[in-house]
Amino acid sequence: MTNKLILSRQIRVHTPPTGDNRDRCTSFMTKSLLLALTLSFFANLAQGQIQKDFFVEDANGVDFLRIKFCVNEKSQIFGAEVEQSESTYKNEYVINQIKEYLLGIEFYENSKLKNDCHLTTFRLINSKYENLEINGKEIPKDFPLLIGEYRYKNPFYSETKIIRKNKIQREKGKEEKQIYWIEWISDSEYNLIYKRMTDKNLRQYIGKVIHVKILDILPDGSYVYKSTADHFDWITYGVIMKVK
Structure with missing residues (x-):
């Protein structure tokens, strides 16, 4: 993430x-x-x-x-x-x-x-x-999230490729590569745990956790997420699109 x-x-x-x-x-x-x-x-x-x-x-x-x-x-x-x-x-x-x-x-x-x-x-x-306080979106059984290739909707990061394989998520941009462990809490909530970073500024967070909650699934199959992290003072929203 x-x-x-x-x-x-x-x-x-x-x-x-x-x-x-x-x-x-x-x-x-x-x-x-x-x-x-x-x-x-x-x-x-x-x-x-x-x-x-x-x-x-x-x-x-x-x-x-x-x-x-x-x-x-x-x-x-x-x-x-x-x-x-x-x-x-x-x-x-x-x-x-x-x-x-x-x-x-x-x-x-x-x-x-x-x-x-x-x-x-x-x-x-x-x-x-804004005030959506739920345990996350109920994910349809035919909507696989454990594996696949994804992209961020944000055009600035559109070239970042996200590859998810069960318990590992890899993100590859123009100059950076990031690897996270994925810990699924439920069908609609998961933790991303920093595992390996090529960006020296991110290496200090190895072992730290980003908590992600899926809020919605859009008609095109992409999903809206909300993420938080104890090591950053932020709450962020975004959309991830499934490519294949």
Whole structure:
């Protein structure tokens, strides 16, 4: 389970209303969202974090939004553009709010991000998973998870190949290889235990555990997961697609 993002708490974002109340509601919702985003940013500023996860009503399980932003001499973001080829989320209303959020961010004066452009990835999570407290999705008996080849839905990691063989999971990217033990707790929950890492930064976690819960199976056969780990202060959501 590739760990690439530093995550803070999640925010719920409403998609725009329809009908006669659309214009009246849009102004209120936009102000409310921007206020929530501002409060979230300042709450996490001391840790150098940008809010990465948003709950929305129209995400297909979990969608991804890759944005390039630039930071000026005053440590302020002055540009934010979507990388379409690395994004799966298309709702312009929500995208524009996230871009406004970025444009309102100001880093510390001595930030290393100054005078340069950077890429960041946002996760847009379907709001039905926000407060989902279940033991995991009931997995159909004809839906095999113990073996097979998989891919991450996140376009940024789409070339990472996941090979699962009963108790072993191998992940192979362009430059990195990772091997995990798989410990199945139930049909819809499993632990990934770090076994072997080519990335030197990940070797310190060998023997540590990532807990994964399957929340849903989508019509195309991919599954939505939620993962946690004691050695990282994050909760992350994603989608894994079965290739064969």
